[in-house]
Amino acid sequence: MALTLPTVPARLARPWPWPRAWPRPALPAAGALLRRPSWLAAATVLLVCVPTGEKDVTAAVHVTAADLASLALVALTALDLLRGRAQGLGRAACLVFAGVVCAAAAATVTSIDPATSLTGFVRLVQIFVLVPASVICALRDRTDLRLVLGAFVLAALIEGGVGAEQYLTGTGASYTGQPIRAVGTFGALDIMAMSGVVSFGLLAALALALAARRGGWARRALFAAAAFLAFPLAVSFSRGSWIATAVGAVALLLRADARLALRSAVLALAAAVVLVGGLGAGGGGVTERLSSIGSVSGGNEDHSVSDRYDLWATARAIWADHPVSGAGPKSFQQLRDSHAPLRLSSGSDAADSTIGFEREPLLSPHNMYFLVLSEQGLVGMVAYGALFLALLLGCLRRAGDAAPAAIGLLGWVLVDFLYADIGGTTTVLTSVILGVAAWWALPSAEARG
Structure with missing residues (x-):
């Protein structure tokens, strides 16, 4: 007696569809993070809240969690650029950032102490070039900005x-x-x-x-x-x-x-x-604090205000001795006592x-413009002035829903630089703000299109 095999349905007779017909698993969270690097810019901002403990303010280098996040942002942006996943910088952004690098390099080479100035050079490039440029590349749309x-x-x-x-x-x-x-x-x-x-x-x-x-x-x-x-x-x-x-x-x-x-x-x-x-x-x-802003003489003078004015005078005196390329990054603290008024x-x-x-x-003049003048000279003032002016004019010229945020935050930085300079845990936030302003003020040709 012949053995009769059961009939196999046609849908089961087809070759096994694995793995092409199976749904692909969703990308893990790490993959989503790599596709939207603005998360690292946001993490840089949030990580400034991590307490760092009391630190030696005279130390040459302070590395915080926010600094590490900013460096991760720079590394991820560089990787995306190499793979063609990120949009490059526009010509205007490249020019102003290159000017800052050249000015800082010239000041470092001609510094009174090149070894000490080298750490200052790295910090300047991080804050005014690398992180802002990375933020420009990370902000791909309004969702990233928000x-x-x-x-x-x-x-x-x-x-x-x-x-x-x-x-x-x-x-x-x-x-x-x-x-x-x-x-x-x-x-x-x-x-x-x-x-x-x-x-x-x-x-x-x-x-x-x-x-x-x-x-x-x-x-x-x-x-x-x-x-x-x-x-x-x-x-x-x-x-x-x-x-x-x-x-x-x-x-x-x-x-x-x-x-x-x-x-x-x-x-x-x-x-x-x-x-x-x-x-x-x-x-x-x-x-009382408001009324003390102009109190620099008389019996009720505010010493914090008078000290700040004396520090500005000290920076001008240092620049007078090193007018072209300055005394070098991180040189102000070494030359302060030899140029400061006696009452400081x-x-x-x-x-x-x-x-x-x-x-x-x-350890600084508490004024970014005087700090640049004393440590990087006229060359530095031209380079940083070109950067700040390009950002300001670009933010004022371009209209759109991102313009108020860019001009407001940039305005804060430029005004605050009259009373403070880079230094401290939150310095990296300044670089993120410069990146946001540059993303809006200096878009590439593709972004404009």
Whole structure:
């Protein structure tokens, strides 16, 4: 008797479809991260909140978690460029960045101490060239920009919350003999860091709110965040940050809507009167701090202001001896004592519950423009001036929903450079902001198209 085999359905008789017909597994999180490197730019911003502990401010190099994230961003961007996955820089961006590199290199080669200046050269290239260029390549669309701006807001809320708690509970840094100065997680030795982070977050929140849908919950939440951040900024008692934030906010609002800027100014003035005058929210300290900006003589002079002016005079004296290429990166601290006026203090006072009382040495002129002039000379001033002017004019010229954020944050940096320079934990945030501004101001030909 013959054996009859069962009939095999045609759909089963076909060759086994593995693996082509099977659905491909989704890319892991690491793969998604590689496809959107703006996450690393956002991580750079957020990682500045990681406490670094009290550090030796005289050390040549400080590497933080945010610095490591920025270097990872640079490495990933370089890899994407080699593989053709990222858009390159435009001609204008290449020119201004190359000018900064050449100026820093010339100052390093002709430095009074080339070995010490070499570490300064690396830092300058990181902050003013490599990280900004990487941010330009990482910001591929408006989603990337919102991601980075959102990181600024989140970092500001973290630091602002800590700073507000320090003021209200009297656990901050010393100010007029009382532990009420808000410094966030940065400590008394990095006294201006929190105010910078909060300022960036306030401006980013305003920019995102103006771009959000009218009447939506996101718009209301972002305006509320900006309003909250005004309080820790006030009790940071940082005059330079106050002025820079005011200028940045005005520029941002004018770029977005002139009528809105006028209404916001009226509301801000009314809120200041109520909070400071009516409720006394840090009013005495804030009023005293504002009035001290011009107090450089007389019995009630503010030594922090007079010291700053003396440091500027010291930088000018150093430049007079090294007019073309400067004395070299990181040379100001070596030449300070031989060029400073006799009345310049040996350091500024710093105190909190962690470090006790310390004298922090004055190692820079607390003015970025004078720092460049003294350490990189006229060559450096031309190079950095070209960079800043190109960014400013580009942000003013281009219109669009990203323009308010770019002009507001850039305006903050350029004004703050009148009262401060690079240095400290949050320096890397300056490079991210320059990258955001350059992405908008100096797009490549493909981006314009």
